[in-house]
Amino acid sequence: MQNIENIVMQSRAATNFLGNDFTIFRMAGDASSREYFRILYPTKQTCTMMLLPQEASSLAEEYESKTIQMQELPFLDVHRLLQSKNVRVPEIYAVDLPSRIILLEDLGDTPLIEKLSDTPESYLMAALELLACVVNPHPETDMSSIAFSRAFDQDLYMWEFEHYLEYGIEKIIEYKDTDVAKIRELFFEITQTYLSWSTHLTHRDYHSKNIHVIDHDQLALIDFQDALQGPIYYDLVSLLKDAYTTFDRSLQEKLVTSYQSLLDPSLEDALISQDEFLFRFDLMSLHRNLKAAGRFVYIDQVKNNPNYLKDVPQALQYAIETLNLHSQLKGLKNTLQPYLQKLIEEV
The missing domain is CATH 3.10.450 (Nuclear Transport Factor 2; Chain: A,)
Structure with a gap:
């Protein structure tokens, strides 16, 4: 010290x-x-x-897919951006x-996760209202921010899928090369679907440990320096299918529908059907949950920090649930799900 x-x-x-x-x-x-x-x-x-x-x-x-000349530390840049949108961040x-x-x-010692055991719905709804402030247009938005110069693209999506394949399959459990090749092919197809969606300001790690409950149950946002352009569903998944928490499907669906109603009518995603909005939420969750599982194994194997291995099963259970909810994902389910089960057993 x-x-x-x-x-x-x-x-x-x-x-x-x-x-x-x-x-x-x-x-x-x-x-x-x-x-x-x-x-x-x-x-x-x-x-x-x-x-x-x-x-x-x-x-x-x-990983970053291209080099961006940074004139300012991203934390300071994105902090100014969020303040311009009236999002509560630490001074x-x-x-x-x-x-x-x-x-x-100092925002104190009460992350949102500590409030979710008793009355999760009200706190999650407050977090969704905060997220809507991040996403919705605001006349004072600082458009010069680096967050508008970087985005989820094909390389980034596939790098994160590959991160799961490497650390969630290849380095930890037995596998068939043909299976991994098939999974990679299907991941590429899913990535093309992601790329067809509109993009918006995305926090990129909007989970319940990065949202703090402060005075009078007001919520404040931290760890925002990696903000970029991404699908509106990414942060929604980070909150409602977070590897650190478990929520019933019925609550997830209710909150996803409520969140869509909070979106500005000028946004394309506000106008699609509720069923399509929910499907996109689920499809996006595959990327987020698999990336998280692979990352947790990487942190154990490369950084010698096993503390996150306990969260791998929940991330993969969400992925399994998604594969079983939608018939469109049957091909991926047949090949991928056995490997998800093996990793759950391994960790």
């Missing part, structure tokens, strides 16, 4: 805000290379310090990029 204190003390931007008398506590992190600390300073108030990694990361610390108090420090408003 002494090294962290030295970093802060050597930052003029930080000490101008904090003074020289403060206490630092490490906060629980996530799977990223960023580190987080809570700082208690002389007024007995607190703030959060984000310590950036030594080297700049890519779009999502995983920024101080920035010292040479010292890798960003001081932020």
Whole structure:
């Protein structure tokens, strides 16, 4: 911890805000290379310090399909974008990029996931209302943001599907080359369907640990630096088919229908049938859930962090449910589902 204190003390931007008398506590992190600390300073108030990694990361610390010249740290860029759309995000108090420090408003210790055990529907509905603010047009939107310069494209979709094939099948369970080739072919076909949909501002990791419940049950959004253009269903899936939570199908369907009603009528997705909207939600979930499962195995095998393996079964159960809900997916189900079951048993 002494090294962290030295970093802060050597930052003029930080000490101008904090003074020289403060206490630092490490906060629980996530799977990223960023580190987080809570700082208690002389007024007995607190703030959060984000310590950036030594080297700049890519779009999502995983893959980016093209090089984008960044004029500003994506976190700061997307923060300004979300504020322009009246989305609640933590205030920024101080920035010292040479010292890798960003001081932020402390949003407390209550992520949305902790509120979902008793009355999930009301909190999830509030999260969908927040998501609608992200997606719907707003006259003050900062269109210069990097989030409008990058998007889910064929390369990114297929890289994430391949991530599942590599770490969800090839590196962990026995398989037939012909099966993997068939699955890859069907993933490519699904990707073409994704590419036919309209795109909108997408958080890219809109799950219940990245939404905080603050004063008077207001919701605030974090971890938004990877925002890009993507299908409207991606963030919806991230929330309602999150690997960290389990929701009944009936509740999912009710909330998906409610979310469609929150969309601005100018958006194409607001005008399609409820059945088609729900099918797109499910089809998008295959990508999100399989990518998550593969990523969790990767974090275990490559980063030596097994903490996420416990969430693999839920991600795959959602995928199995989707394969069994829609007859259009029968071909993929016949080949893929046995491998999903094997991975559940393996982890």
